[in-house]
Amino acid sequence: MCTCYPAHDSRTDLEPRRIFRFYMNSFRAVASTFLSRYIYNIRQVLATRMMQISxxxxxxxxxxxxxxxxxNAKIPQEWQLSNAELEKAAKQKDLTGSFIEQYLTPDEGFIVAQDANKLAENIRSGEWTAKTVAQAFCKSAAIAHQIDNCLHEIFFDQAISRAEELDAYYKVNGKTIGPLHGVPVSLKDQFHVKGNDTSMGYIGWIGTYQGSTDKKLVHNVDSQIVSELLSLGVVLFCKTSLPQGILITETINNLIGRTMNPYNQNLSAGGSSGGEGALQALRGSPVGLGTDIGGSVRIPAAFNGLFALKPSYGRLSYRDVGNVIPGQTTYRSSIGILGRSIESLYLVLTSVLSTEPWLRDPYVVPLPWRQQLVDTILEEPSVDGAVNPGRPLKLGIFWTDNVVTPHPPITRGLKIVVDAVKRAGHKVVPWDPPEHSTAKRIHASFLKADGRHDIHKQLDLSGEPLIPQTVEKFALTDPISVTEYHNLTLQGIAYETAYSDYWNSTGVDDGQLVDAVIMPAAPHAGVLPGKFFHATYTAAINVLDYSAVVIPVTKANASIDKADPNYMPLNETDEKNWNAYDADIFDGAPVGVQIVARKFEEEKIWAIGKLIYQALLAERNQ
Known part of the structure; x- marks a missing residue:
């Protein structure tokens, strides 16, 4: 039966309930279609994304x-270790000294045992050729990498060719081309060297120039400081490992994995210049360059029994050096030097400054090396670090920042230094500056101000994931606002000013300001992987942009570095750090301390570091 409506009827004449049903049915039909299409599109997007991720x-x-x-293919066959030898190394706690020397001839072992100064001297005198020295260090570095995973780049052929050119020049001219003629120098994998990759721990940077495929740049750039080193006669031969994203204090990435501490394979080599520290500890390099934005030169030096110097930013050139969050310029990373002697730091720094790097990099301060500042410190003390009655140094001692208490080996190391300088006739006074916890907060805020977008941008080049150690720390967030950034800047200025005022107050009683401060480089000697909870001992110095050196002091000793069973942790972080200490596990790990002076006092802090180390040697020889 057909239902018909009069001609004048329309839908507006329908009952309200029927009208409502009509529109609801229409809406459901449209919504169902839209929702189906939306779900389909979402599924397609997710499927595509999953395929892209895969x-x-x-x-x-x-x-x-x-x-x-x-x-690995760049390691000559005759230098490659067997599987049995690699397995033996993996079971060895200490890879240094006699263990790695077994793979070297007596002559090679003697050469790689020398510091940069002795190498330069022997090449200059004609006793050794640059090629002989280069071959010895290339072989030692090859062994070091195989047993401790510390290199990203190997260019031994390039190094031998360079050494041959230097030898040819020496033969014709009877002199060297510069103070570093023939000295092998290793580089943290942030520095560009023509003909080679700079990955900086990012898979997406392999075969590119910092992620760019511009043929004018790829493998065609030398960092400015690399050009300066080459002009001084250096032989470059390898680049060392660093962590993904740089901003962590142990060395691990998706490229080669983890770099361990050669003195104690229970522990990390530190970071972020950890590969540099490990290589030098294994005598695979006499001296090298790293970078330091929160302790990245000083921590690996302390962990690996080395010397290091962190200048204030702008003393050495950062031009054309790869970096993380390069737009963060309030607290900048500094180029630093790691070496196997205090004298090697002097040789490299004075040599590079002699090239007047400020002429090529507008961010370098036009400040030549001021030898008179060194002489002022060193002319008074005797060879054993003792002083004449005239003017002893006044040194602050910073035992703890009252946030994380140093482990027993570090406290003992500080005490050894204090006792040595006191016996040498210097003054030691307590150091109680503005709270380092404030510096920690400011420093961390700047390093994550971009919401970690720079790090994720580099990871997205290849699709590599964050390493497990940084998944939480480097989680992507919104960047802070300009207003917040400016406010943080003002807080930083206030902190720097307060610290400077405190330093100036140290001369009120006796008219003599503190010359430098002795403090931990970290609250532990080495660190168990994943257990570095507190980097403020070094990061606070980056906020202040002060000059600092690291010197080795002793080694952790299980028989005397016992943990106090009655210790009451100060806070949760302190408790985690304290619980991570085991005297037997840490036994044999190097103990180093950092010594800190004020901004652009590299000459002064180097001289004080040398003097304190002389005092330590005098103590050992008594």
């Missing part, structure tokens, strides 16, 4: 594997 994962893993294979 492809990216395959891509980054294959790129990393290919890079590792390429690097």
């Amino acid at each position: 492809h990216a994962n395959t891509s980054w893993e294959s790129k990393a594997a290919a890079k590792r294979s390429s690097t």
Whole structure:
């Protein structure tokens, strides 16, 4: 039966309930169609993204594997270790000294045992050729990498060719081309060297220039300081490992994995210049360059029994050096030097400054080396670090920042230094500056101000994931506002001013300001992987932009560095750090301390570091 409506009827004449049903049914139909299409599109997007992720994962893993294979292939066959030898090394706690020397001839072992100064002297006198020295260090570095995973880049052929050119110049001219003629120098993998990758721990940087495929740049750039080193006669031969994203204090990445401490393979080599520290500890290099934005030169030096110097930013050139969050310029990373002697730091720093780097980099302060500041410190003390009655140094001692208490080996190391300088006739006074916890907060805020977008941008180039140690720390967030950034800047200025005022107050009683401060480089001697909870001992110095050196003092000793069973932790972080200490596990780990002076006092702090180390040697020889 058909239902018909009169001609004048319309839908507006329908009952309200029927009208409501009509529109609801229409809405449901449209909504159902839209929702189905939306869900379909979402599924397609997710499926595509999953395919992209899957492809990216395959891509980054294959790129990393290919890079590792390429690097290892650059090690000459006669230097490659057998599987049995690698297994033996993996079970060895201490890889240094006699263990690695077994793979070297007596002549090679003697050469790699020398510091940069002795190498330069013997090449200059004609006793050794640059090629002989380069071959010895290339071999030692090759062994070091195989047993401790510390290199990203190997260019031994390039190094030998360079050494041959230097030898030819010496033969013709009867002199060297500069103070570093023939000295092998290793580089943290942030520095660009023509003909080689700079990955900085990012898979997406392999085969590129910091992620760019511009052919004018890829493998065609030397960092400014690299050019300066080459002009001085250096032989470059390898680049060392660092952590993904740089901003962590142990060395691990998706390219080569983890770099351990050669003195104690229970522990990390530190970071972020950890590969540099490990290589030098294994006598694979006499001296090298790292970078330091929160302790990245000083921590690996302390962990690996080395000397280091962190200048204020602008003393050495950062031009054309790869970096993380490069737009963060309030608290900048500094180029630093790690070496196997205090004298090697002097040789490299004075040599580079002699090239007047400020003429090529507008961010370098036009400040030549001021030898008179060194002489003022060193002319009074005797060879054993003792002083004449005239003017002893006044040194502050910073036992703890009252946030994380140093482990027993570090406290003992500080005491050894204090006792040595006191016996040498110097003054030691307590150091109680503005709270370092304030510096910690400010420093951390600047390093994450961009919401970690720079790090994720580099990871997205290959699709590689964050390493497990940084998944939480480097989680992507919104950047802070300009207003917040400016406010943080003002807080930083206030902190720097308060610290300076405190330093000036140290001369009120006796008319003599504190010359430098002795303090921990870290609250532990080495660190268990994943257990570095507090980097403020070094990071606070970056906020202040002060000059600092690190000197080795002793080694952790299980028989005397016992933990106090009655110790009451100050806070949760202190408790985690204290619980991570085990005297037996840390036994044998190097103990170093940092010594800090004020901004642009590199000459002064180097001289004080030398003087204090002389005092330590005098104590040992008694």
